[in-house]
Amino acid sequence: VEHNMSKNLYLIFKELFYALTGALVIFVVLEIFWPGVVLAYININWVLIFWLAAGIVILIYNANLSR
Numbered sequence: 001v002e003h004n005m006s007k008n009l010y011l012i013f014k015e016l017f018y019a020l021t022g023a024l025v026i027f028v029v030l031e032i033f034w035p036g037v038v039l040a041y042i043n044i045n046w047v048l049i050f051w052l053a054a055g056i057v058i059l060i061y062n063a064n065l066s067r
Contacts, residue, residue, distance in 0.1 A: 010061040013054050020051040 024047060027038045038044065 006061065006065065010058065010065060013057045013061065017051065017054040017058055020047060020054060023047060024051060 024044070027042070027044055027047070030038050
């Protein structure tokens, strides 16, 4: 049961990482072609922090699942 829950959390964080990666790419492209449209509403620093945290959690879960 614990292994199944760990695998589910791993998949959730992996999907979150993918979604945040896509959002960051879209935000950067929008800022290049339309300056100020994203930064006026969203602080990209927070998105980067969540993206980095999700990546670290994925690495930790991956190391624990491979044991």
